[in-house]
Amino acid sequence: xxxxxxxxxxxxxxxxxxxxxxxxxxxxxxxxxxxxxxxxxxxxxxxxxxxxxxxxxxxxxxxxxxxxxxxxxxxxxxxxxxxxxxxxxx
Numbered sequence: 001x002x003x004x005x006x007x008x009x010x011x012x013x014x015x016x017x018x019x020x021x022x023x024x025x026x027x028x029x030x031x032x033x034x035x036x037x038x039x040x041x042x043x044x045x046x047x048x049x050x051x052x053x054x055x056x057x058x059x060x061x062x063x064x065x066x067x068x069x070x071x072x073x074x075x076x077x078x079x080x081x082x083x084x085x086x087x088x089x090x
Contacts, residue, residue, distance in 0.1 A: 026071050032063040 036055030055061065062085075066072060073081065 026066055028064040028066045030062060031065050034061045034063075036061060 036057065036059045073079070
C-alpha cells in the first residue's frame, strides 16, 4: 500500500500536438501587477547598477504566463519582438 499526501497527479506523456498556424495572437494569464521600481536598490541591499535601465514613472510591471509555449515563436529568447496587449474581461 502506498499513501501519498499532497502530491500532484502524474504528468501525462508528451503528446505531439498538431502544428498550429501562428496567428500572431497568444492567450496569456495575468499573474501579478506591480508599480515601477523607484531606485537602484535591489533585494537585501544589492544594487542593480549593471544595466542603465529604469521603469517609467507612469508605467506598471505586468507578470504574465502563457499556458501553451508551443504558440510562442521558437526564437523568443534570442530575438527582439514587439508585444501588444489586448485586455478582455472574463
